[in-house]
Amino acid sequence: xxxxLLALLTGCGVQRQVRSxxxxxxxxxxxxxxxxCHQYDGQGMGDAPSLAxxxxxxGPESRLIRIVLHGxxxxxxxxxxxxxxxxxxxxxxxxxxxxASLLSYVRQQFAASTGxxxxxxxxxxxxxxxxRTLYWRVEELLGEQ
Numbered sequence: 001x002x003x004x005l006l007a008l009l010t011g012c013g014v015q016r017q018v019r020s021x022x023x024x025x026x027x028x029x030x031x032x033x034x035x036x037c038h039q040y041d042g043q044g045m046g047d048a049p050s051l052a053x054x055x056x057x058x059g060p061e062s063r064l065i066r067i068v069l070h071g072x073x074x075x076x077x078x079x080x081x082x083x084x085x086x087x088x089x090x091x092x093x094x095x096x097x098x099x100a101s102l103l104s105y106v107r108q109q110f111a112a113s114t115g116x117x118x119x120x121x122x123x124x125x126x127x128x129x130x131x132r133t134l135y136w137r138v139e140e141l142l143g144e145q
Contacts, residue, residue, distance in 0.1 A: 023104060026103070030105055032100070033094075050079060058114055064103060066141060067115065069125065070129065072087050
């Protein structure tokens with residue numbers, strides 16, 4: 001009976017296990033800043049797209065970092081569905097190491113084939129855009145590919 005219960009409980013979760021303190025911090029940041037719209041399982045809700053294997057998550061690291069630091073606005077298509085909503089940036093509340101934890105968690109949970117984001121990567125993107133307060137437009141982000 002215990003084995004059956006353990007198997008059922010193990011199979012219920014759709015997310016992979018968090019393995020490090022950095023990823024655990026990232027999970028907490030995801031719950032605090034992202035899950036209300038993208039949901040805890042990353043499947044999105046209403047006007048917020050799914051993160052699961054989304055090209056916005058699996059694509060260039062710098063693009064994902066820009067979105068989390070500064071936000072994004074404008075029409076985009078994810079999995080054949082159109083979205084046109086603003087997503088706020090969190091660069092004013094997340095230092096580089098914390099943004100890196102959040103981004104690494106998102107990539108580990110929802111895009112398994114991608115690597116982690118480091119604080120150094122976040123710092124480079126932040127430094128390349130000093131004083132930026134405007135959301136990125138989708139066209140700007142797609143133009144950098």
